[in-house]
Amino acid sequence: MLSEVIDVVQEVKQAHRKVPETHALHATLDQLFDDLRAWAGVLIEQDEARGISALETMPSVAGRTPPNLWPGSATDEEVRSLIDAHLDRLGQQVAAALVAQDDEQARTALSTVDRAVRAYREKLSAM
Numbered sequence: 001m002l003s004e005v006i007d008v009v010q011e012v013k014q015a016h017r018k019v020p021e022t023h024a025l026h027a028t029l030d031q032l033f034d035d036l037r038a039w040a041g042v043l044i045e046q047d048e049a050r051g052i053s054a055l056e057t058m059p060s061v062a063g064r065t066p067p068n069l070w071p072g073s074a075t076d077e078e079v080r081s082l083i084d085a086h087l088d089r090l091g092q093q094v095a096a097a098l099v100a101q102d103d104e105q106a107r108t109a110l111s112t113v114d115r116a117v118r119a120y121r122e123k124l125s126a127m
Helices: 002-018 024-049 076-100 104-126
Strands: none
Touching: 002 024, 002 076, 024 076, 024 104, 076 104
16 A cells, blocks of 8 residues: 555656646645655554565655656646546555454554545545
8 A cells, every 4th residue: 555655646746746836726736745645654654563664575756667647738627537546546445454454553544544535535526
């Protein structure tokens, strides 16, 4: 799941550059970017508490080549649609992890991410 969060971070960074600062979507992407970074930190902490180092088995942000999602300009709707699709995929992974998780601290962290992902999807759909 950490890998998925890192992918979404890269996509939100690209989307952020495509949306003018004066648009409400830009501010939402700012918030989402900050939250994604915080979620990645929580997931890393949870792994480390269990003696796992996820970054040893997967590429970090620096080791990834992000796709060019929009070679030219992108409309707010195109950005919203793509980010929503990625949040949907992340939400599905979080839900699956919740079902399989028996550690209470990890369940709490995953539940927080789950609620936030759903809230962002609702916010994006209302824009």
